[in-house]
């Protein structure tokens with residue numbers, strides 16, 4: 001059963017966290033920092049052994065994840081453009097058919113046993129991070145709302161304000177009608193939509209830098 005978009009927003013059901021977004025993070029959005037976004041209802045709760053940067057394969061299984069494989073590459077930087085190393089980049093997403101491996105996801109789309117769905121990586125010396133995944137599928141969030149492909153992030157490091165946000169893909173028609181993304185202004189959207197930066201081994205590479213605020 002899906003709720004109306006208005007009801008979902010009103011109840012804060014997208015993540016149950018609308019009222020609890022960090023005040024500091026809110027205050028600093030719109031000032032050139034990567035904007036925060038709701039966590040959503042599907043932060044992983046099912047334990048898994050494999051959290052590595054390659055979400056297209058699960059350790060111990062022979063198969064590979066369904067869908068278009070892509071590389072996401074970016075840097076964590078501060079507002080002055082300085083790299084921030086040693087940042088924990090916790091990310092999760094739907095599979096290629098739009099289904100999360102979460103007990104509360106009511107989307108009838110099938111699970112993909114070979115899709116890792118959740119990874120935790122660290123930024124390196126130059127603030128760089130990188131992971132391989134599948135292009136997430138769109139999925140229904142309410143009876144009149146289809147979410148565009150996106151990846152959820154929680155970014156944390158001591159001394160910086162923890163950032164929960166979402167990354168979108170360029171050239172997706174659903175970006176314009178998304179109830180969350182369309183609430184952002186043009187400059188905020190520019191900070192949330194990745195850029196296609198080329199190909200590597202036949203896979204599309206998307207570049208996405210994240211600008212983190214100090215405490």
Ligand SMILES: [Fe+2]
Pocket residue numbers: 040042094147150152
């Ligand atoms: Fe989502």
